Amino acid sequence: MKKVRVDKWLWSVRIFKSRTQASDACKSNKVKIGDSNLKPSHQLEGGELLLVRKNGFNMQFKVITLIDKRVSATLAQPCYENQTPESEMKKYSDWYIGKANAEMREKGTGRPTKRERRELDLWKNEDFFD
Numbered sequence: 510m511k512k513v514r515v516d517k518w519l520w521s522v523r524i525f526k527s528r529t530q531a532s533d534a535c536k537s538n539k540v541k542i543g544d545s546n547l548k549p550s551h552q553l554e555g556g557e558l559l560l561v562r563k564n565g566f567n568m569q570f571k572v573i574t575l576i577d578k579r580v581s582a583t584l585a586q587p588c589y590e591n592q593t594p595e596s597e598m599k600k601y602s603d604w605y606i607g608k609a610n611a612e613m614r615e616k617g618t619g620r621p622t623k624r625e626r627r628e629l630d631l632w633k634n635e636d637f638f639d
Contacts, residue, residue, distance in 0.1 A: 511639060513575045515540060516549035522585040534563065558592065566600060568593045606611045
């Protein structure tokens with residue numbers, strides 16, 4: 510039966526941009542199977558459920574196909590099944606809702622003066638200190 514290193518597989522299916530990032534995630538205990546932390550050299554088998562913590566998100570991936578070469582995103586997609594809970598998938602959108610759009614000034618008014626900038630900062634932070 511074919512086995513592949515976990516850091517190599519995570520890089521191959523494009524969960525991490527580089528193999529170094531995948532390896533560092535393993536070393537810092539952000540890649541698990543169940544409750545056990547994985548070393549970068551752990552040999553993956555098909556059907557295992559990986560728990561990956563990346564950028565503050567807890568993702569779950571079921572290994573379907575083992576590959577050791579990096580492939581395009583369309584070819585990598587069938588190699589795993591994303592089993593991340595819906596609540597975790599919505600974490601980013603829940604955080605992002607209510608964030609202000611880019612600020613715009615009237616054309617020709619130029620940059621704000623130091624005084625105007627201080628007033629803007631006070632106005633923006635008003636809600637946080639009440």
